[in-house]
Amino acid sequence: xxANVNQNTLRLLFPQWQxxxxxxxxxxxxxxxxxxxxxxxPEEEVVVEAPAGQELVEEDGIKGRNALVKxxxxxxxxxxxxxxxxxxxxxxxxxxxxxxFAYLSEKYGDELAVLWVDAHPDILTPEQFNHGHAxxxxxxxxxxxxxxxxxxxxxxxxxxxxxxxxxxxGKWEQEQMxxxxxxxxxxxxxxxxxxxxxxxxxxxxxAKYLAIHLDLDxxxxxxxxxxLFANTAYPDGTFDGIAQGKLSIAEVIxxxxxxxxxxxxxxxxxxxxxxxxxxxxxxxLEQLPLIGNQG
Numbered sequence: 001x002x003a004n005v006n007q008n009t010l011r012l013l014f015p016q017w018q019x020x021x022x023x024x025x026x027x028x029x030x031x032x033x034x035x036x037x038x039x040x041x042p043e044e045e046v047v048v049e050a051p052a053g054q055e056l057v058e059e060d061g062i063k064g065r066n067a068l069v070k071x072x073x074x075x076x077x078x079x080x081x082x083x084x085x086x087x088x089x090x091x092x093x094x095x096x097x098x099x100x101f102a103y104l105s106e107k108y109g110d111e112l113a114v115l116w117v118d119a120h121p122d123i124l125t126p127e128q129f130n131h132g133h134a135x136x137x138x139x140x141x142x143x144x145x146x147x148x149x150x151x152x153x154x155x156x157x158x159x160x161x162x163x164x165x166x167x168x169x170g171k172w173e174q175e176q177m178x179x180x181x182x183x184x185x186x187x188x189x190x191x192x193x194x195x196x197x198x199x200x201x202x203x204x205x206x207a208k209y210l211a212i213h214l215d216l217d218x219x220x221x222x223x224x225x226x227x228l229f230a231n232t233a234y235p236d237g238t239f240d241g242i243a244q245g246k247l248s249i250a251e252v253i254x255x256x257x258x259x260x261x262x263x264x265x266x267x268x269x270x271x272x273x274x275x276x277x278x279x280x281x282x283x284x285l286e287q288l289p290l291i292g293n294q295g
Contacts, residue, residue, distance in 0.1 A: 006040035010084035012100060013045040016071055018064035019095035019133035020272070022228070023051030027282070028273035029092040036090060044078040046071055048092075061126030062145065068095060068132050072151060075099035089269035093133035094122055097213050097269035101140050102152040104211050104267045112266070113207035114140070114156055115198065115259060117164045117252065118215040119245045121173045121182070128172060133271075137161070137213075141180070158182050162201045164190065164255060165218035168243035187246040195258035202263055210259060211267030218245040218252065226275040233276075 015029035026048065048071055059065035076099045079087065087100045105112055116122065116137055123138035126145055138144035142155030149155075163184040169177065177184065185197045202210065221230040221244055229244045259265070286293050 008085035009039075009041040010079065010082050010087045011036075011039035011041060011043040012075065012078065012087060012089045012096075013043070014071075014075060014089055014092045014096040015048045016046070016068070016092040016096050017048070017051055018056055018067045018071075018093075019131060019136075020093035021056050021063045021131055022093070022274070024274050024276075024279055025091070025093050025272070026051050027279060028226070028275055029090055031275055031278060032090045032270060032273045036088075039088075041084070042082050044082070046075045046078065046096075058130055060147075061130055062132050062135075063130050065132070065147075069147065072099050072148075076103070076151070079103050086266045087268075089267075089271075091269065091271040091273075094118070094213070094215055094271045095133045095136045096271055097267075098136050098139055098148065098151065100267060100269060101156070101211050101213070102154075104209075105140070105152065105156050106154045108209045108266065109154060110157075110160070110206075111208045112156070113160045113162070113202055113205045113210050113263070115162055115164060115202075115210060115212045115256075116166075117213060117218050117256070119165055119167060119218050119243045120215070121163065121166055121169050121177055122215075123173060123176055123180075123182075160205050160207060162198065164198065165245060165247055166243070167246060168241075187251075190247070190251060190255060195255050198255060198259055199262050202259065208264055209266045210263035212256060212259070212265060212269070214252070214256075214268065214270045215272045216245075216270065217272050218247050220245050220248060223248050225277065226273055228272065228274050231274070231276050 013033045015026045017025035056064040089100050122136050124134040135144045139148040140156050142149050158180040166184045217227050221227045229239050
């Protein structure tokens with residue numbers, strides 16, 4: 001990547017946890033930022049109140065709505081300050097991609113396509129669920145919650161969107177995906193046909209630019225443990241009936257690298273990092289003699 005491209009790429013740290021109502025997303029985003037390669041362009045951090053055991057209140061059908069809106073507006077402010085050509089987002093729950101992708105949609109219009117790499121469709125509304133992170137793609141398409149959708153000045157058309165990895169979607173989600181005409185490449189299809197299913201879709205859109213949403217829960221929790229579904233503290237059966245990822249890291253890397261060969265990637269959002277082992281070790285260190293909080 002050229003130096004000019006790096007200079008025009010904004011790195012946005014967004015440790016939002018309220019959209020998933022899950023405090024560890026805050027630490028997960030910070031660790032993700034530490035792990036990421038050095039940024040050569042501008043860097044910003046969205047102001048997010050650190051979790052301190054506070055209980056989120058449901059506000060007009062969404063948990064923590066007011067905090068989420070405040071953070072959304074701060075994200076827009078920091079993006080607009082730089083007017084970047086490209087954005088990398090390190091989150092945080094999935095809702096962190098609402099402001100960056102809305103900005104990219106307004107900037108690139110019909111020349112932008114979106115690859116949504118996720119085990120879940122993220123098109124729910126407050127009528128189905130009260131966690132904002134499950135609504136982000138719906139909002140980007142101008143659907144669902146009216147307040148969140150109002151921030152998207154140029155909604156993304158369904159024909160410009162493709163899922164990678166969605167499986168076991170609920171009945172309402174399946175019906176919506178079919179009604180909207182949303183394309184999905186399942187893990188099985190990716191393994192059978194390779195990246196050609198994705199590159200063919202991108203060619204069909206007529207787009208030049210691509211924004212990629214990468215929810216880490218698209219990964220198989222048996223292969224990658226820093227995911228919601230891999231937390232051993234949850235009782236057996238907690239996530240029965242909820243889709244879990246089926247892809248490996250190698251499969252995701254291969255698919256996204258192949259897409260970067262046919263598209264100008266202008267957005268990459270990485271979300272839902274829940275490093276349970278690192279959190280457990282952090283909490284352990286805080287309680288040990290000499291190094292811990294007690295001195």
